[in-house]
Amino acid sequence: MQKLLFTFFYSLSLLFICTNLSFGQVVKVKKNKTISHWQHRFTLALGAGEELGAGSLGYAAMYGFGESQRFRIGLGVRLNLALGITDSVPYCSKKYEDELGNSYKDSLLVEEPFLGSANLGFYMSYDINDRWEIGASTDLVGFGFGNKKNAFLINSLTRDTLSTEAEVRSLVQLPKVRGTLNNEFFVGYKFNPRWRLRVGVQYLLTEYLTPEKFFNDNDEYRNNAILGFIGITFTPFNNDAVNCPKFKKEKIHYLKEGEM
Template identity: 30%
Template sequence: MIASGLTYAQDSPAKSRFSADLGLSVGAQQYGGHAWLSNMHFLGAKRKIGIGYGIRWSSYFGTDQNFTSAPPEFAGKAEKEGTLTVANAQINSLNLAIFLQYNITSKLEAGFNIDAIGFSFGEEQGSAFAPPGTGTSNTAAYLASPTSTNILLVGANDRGSLYSEFFVRYKLNDRLAVKAAFSYYFLEYTTSQPIAANDDNDRFRNSASMVGLGVSYTIK
């Protein structure tokens, strides 16, 4: 009876976990590097559901990426959506993030995490703007910089650069785990001046889908 109790105590998941992660996400002519610290709290008798918070650094790099008009009132309207093409996009972000996960077994975990609020920065880049309905013809040159404020407001209402991912993670031992992920990355540039041909809009967004790999290390 005592031995059984000791075995259960050893197998029972911890109530909380503080960990560090590194990840790489890759898409079409674009990729991102990510590092974060997270603090998870596990709920229920079996502690299978985890809810947590943390801070994440992301650096994005993209070649010849198209950013479309970002204001939510422009979304899905071909007559409103202009295109800003950035030849060498590079955005750095530091965001507070939300983490959710489910412990499938003692070794296998799945979950979702998303940036909530923070800021971005990067060098000003030259870009080419194509008015709505013109494709890549009749373009004009503009300078653009990463939108400085990031905030999660749901869908087209989001502002700035925000990273999110669905993941499956396998624990190699009590400290180290490996992860595969599908990520969705909102990235945003602001032009140095409003663009009259786009109803004086100055914000443009690239919604990037990527796949990724990562490692996790449990600190405590």
């Protein structure tokens, strides 16, 4: 009889404890963290050279390799704007030679150039350490825009001159190197998990076309400018980890009544 009473009260106690756990508490079951290898970057940059100033606004999706994800490559889109900071900016034709083998380039002086492009580009970066990075980007393909400008054309061989109009090439393309193309080489400093300061060099190609091939079968004129620039990069969806993109939030499953 005593054994029977002991078994009864023991079973009742276990039932009471389990009931309290089921109804009075919520048990959290944590799942392992997962890391996204993708990082989203929004960039803004301002540059200046001897004859041209430039600004760019872009977005890139960067994929990180390995556990540390220090090395990243990706694709992005970038809006480029370029304007003359002098009254006229020289644009040059392709080289041609005279009968003696001397090389010449015709010049197109464009008054107050202002043009832009929206391009798809290739991006890469490498984190040297927790704070510093190096990187580069280049435009690949896109389209250019800008108003027609008054221009003054000079034949470098004969010294003939004429006034004409210059227009922006609508097609931007590599590897033929056409249109308005922006290339960057930079060093970045991460002063915040989401913000980076960048300084570097831009190699900016801009191009104007004349309505006819006036001299030496040329109607394409280019300016290859080297600009120093300063910019910022914003990486949303980032956590406090220095070399890694955002950790996805831990998924917590709450056990409801009756699941235990």
